[in-house]
Amino acid sequence: MAESMYGLKRTHRCTEVTKEEIGSTVTLMGWVQKSRNKGGIVFVDLRDRSGIMQIIFENGDIDEEGFEKAGRLRSEFVIAVTGRVEARSGAVNENLKTGEIEVRANALRILSESETPPFPVEENSKTREEVRLKYRYLDLRRPDLQRNLIMRSQVAVLVRQFLANEGFLEIETPILNKSTPEGARDYLVPSRVHPGSFYALPQSPQIFKQLLMCSGYDRYFQIAKCFRDEDLRADRQPEFTQIDMELSFVDVDDVIDVNERMLAFLFREVLGVEVQLPIQRMTWIEAMNRFGSDKPDLRFGMELTDVSEVVKGCEFAVFKNALEAGGSVRGINAKGQGAMPRKKIDKLVEFAKGYGAKGLAYIAIQEDGSVKSSFAKFMQEEEMKALIEAMQGEAGDLLLFAADKTKLVWDVLGALRLELARQMELFDKDEYRFVWITEFPLLEWSEEEQRFTAMHHPFTMPFEEDIPLLDTDPGAVRAKAYDIVLNGNEIGGGSVRIHQNDVQEKMFEALGFEKAQAYKQFGFLLDAFKYGVPPHAGLAYGLDRMVMLMAKEESIREVIAFPKVKDASCLMSEAPNTVDVKQLDELGIALKAQESEQ
Structure with missing residues (x-):
């Protein structure tokens, strides 16, 4: 009793x-x-x-x-x-x-007293995640999860302490906001008082933090809840937490400086790890060319090599066709994997197809120096020798090649590089390798919408010397944007913002926005810009992802108290759920029956 x-x-x-x-x-x-x-x-x-x-x-x-x-x-x-x-x-x-x-x-x-729990409350639980999430209140008693949430609390407290000491003010921005369709889908909240009108939950505090700069608050931060109704992905949450900040009268170096010092402070205090400052910087184009990714994992090598020039005269149709279509041929050298069985190579080919490749070409250099290759018969001996030399191939190496549009080649080899590193166990789990990625393209072409879209958001400042290119070659314009990457994961990103009206109008034009459309979506920000706006810049971290990496977890669900599953539902509370007809009537909402698929 x-x-x-x-x-x-x-x-x-x-x-x-x-x-x-x-x-x-x-x-x-x-x-x-x-x-x-x-x-x-x-x-x-x-x-x-x-x-x-x-x-x-x-x-x-x-x-x-x-x-x-x-x-x-x-x-x-x-x-x-x-x-x-x-x-x-x-x-x-x-x-x-x-x-x-x-x-x-x-x-x-x-x-x-307690009934017998449905699973043992113990570290490193072997219980299926679905069961653990259904009884999350029991799961949260496990020591490893408790350590993760204690670490998360510690990070949040230290962030507040550090930024307060740097002169930042913690200011809350609204949760009930207006929908701005540029970006991911909004979660909508119906208004009872304004029938037929909806609030949107914020995807980020972006517009409000820029307004705070217009209002003279100089340095703002917030540990902010954000919401995105995105397509289903295993490790994505519909609600997540950002460490959000904005600074006035600054440029790229100022933002990077305060953030490097904050990261060094956090990792020293929480993990006892010394982050070497300054953190390495790499331009977007260098990251893509060397690693096939704008969030490169620098804990191992296996860099991409562009062999387009080396193979441009060969008769191998896959290479030839890619180059004639304006693409490229690139490869990676998996050192010591030359004896990989054919079945395993075929699995790598299937993996590459999952990223859009039509296939992979390979050269397996045997220990005796002889060569097994999927395309040797299409190459002259001298061409094959030059290709192996360009890839720094040695006895025992496996050389893998992709040929297509350059963006697709980057994607395929970038993913393949990580997959091979997993198989070859090249990661040091105790190493924390940071890198800043800078000079992103301002715009990227959307095949779906047949227009340029903002790679970050429509308020990102182009490099001053690139502004004329907005009229002539929008795809070549570089953005004053920067991401902070840790062990192949983007943990934060930001940019210098546009504070000049004429540049902002040019940006909207490049995005295919009519002035009226821009005002409809962002009018209150554009109006505020008429009354004296300081140069400003900002950055936001994904708190969940940062703590996940600090805790060496594989999933952000392991550092969130009550996470959702892949379909954005909560197995414990059974949210989302139906509501009373009375509540719907008050909101003036009628539900439309879904037609079942035939």
């Missing part, structure tokens, strides 16, 4: 008790991790968010009623224990922070 605390006060969390307290009396409260009844003595591992303490209940130290209750304890009972701290009577447990001590109980209260 459950009891009340009757004025009992917890003196310590479990692992706050140290061997310095031997001989003193403590009161601990928490959950029973496991209980072992040895007849005249009961051992209990007591767990709270700090860790585990071993409790000993022995007849004579505790009254009969207390000992009888100790014998009934099961996993996940919530108990309060008062007892004396002692050195461990048995062997020291090296795996526990409290492994040198134990508490000999003289009083026990069962504060709450």
Whole structure:
């Protein structure tokens, strides 16, 4: 039967008790991790968010009623224990922070009983994720998840501390906003007071933080909830958290400087890791040419090599056709993989097809220097020799090539490089490699919409010397944009913003926006710009992704208290769900029956 605390006060969390307290009396409260009844003595591992303490209940130290209750304890009972701290009577447990001590109980209260949980509450759970997420309140008791959420809290507190010391003001921006369709889909909220009108949940605080710069707040930050109704992807959440900031009277270097110092501070305080400053910078075009990605993982080599010039005269149709269509031929050298079985190479070909490739060409250099290749018969001996030399191929290497439009070749080889690194175990999981990617293209061509779209957003400042190209060659314009990348993951991105009306109008023209359309979407920002706007720039981090990498987790769901699954639903609360017809009537909403697919 459950009891009340009757004025009992917890003196310590479990692992706050140290061997310095031997001989003193403590009161601990928490959950029973496991209980072992040895007849005249009961051992209990007591767990709270700090860790585990071993409790000993022995007849004579505790009254009969207390000992009888100790014998009934099961996993996940919530108990309060008062007892004396002692050195461990048995062997020291090296795996526990409290492994040198134990508490000999003289009083026990069962504060709450528990049914048998649907899975064991333990580290590195092997339970299926669907089950864990359905019972997330139990899953969150697991020590590894608790460490992740404690780390997340620590990061948020340290960010606030650092930015406050740098003169930033924490200002909240609205959650109920107006829909601006440029970008991902908005989540819409119907208004009862304005029938037929809708609010949109923010995809980011972008427009409001720029307005704060217009209002003279100089340095703003916010740990902001953001929402995007995006297509389904395994590791994407419909709601996520940004560390958002904006600064006035600055350029690229100023933003990078404050952020490098913040990252160094966070990694030192949270992980004890020293980030070497300044962080390496790489232009977008260099990153794409060397790694096939604008978020390159620099923990290993295997860089892309452009061999277009080397193969331009050859008769191999795949290479020839790609070059004639204005594309390129590029390759990667998987060192030491020349003996890879054909079946495994075929799997790599299928992998590449998943990224749009028609196939992969390969050269496997055997240990004796002989060559096995999928296209040798189309190449002259001298051409093959020159190609291997250009790829720095040696005995035992596997050379893989893609030939197509350059963007597709980058995508394919960039993904293949990471896949091979996984297979070859080239990642050092204890290494944190940062890089700034700079000078992104301002615009990218959308085949779907048959127009240029903003690679970041419509308020990104072009390089001053590239502004004339907005009229003549929009695709060649570089943006004053920058991403911070860690171990192949973009953890943050930002840009210098346009603060001149004429440049902003040119940008809207390049995006195919009529002035009236631009005003319809962003009118209040454009109006504000008429009244004196300072040069300004900003950056936002994905807090979830940053903490995921710091915690060395594979999924952001492991660092979010109550995450959604792939279809944006919550298995625990069963959101989203239907609502009363009465609520819909109040909102003036009628539901249209979905036609079932034939």
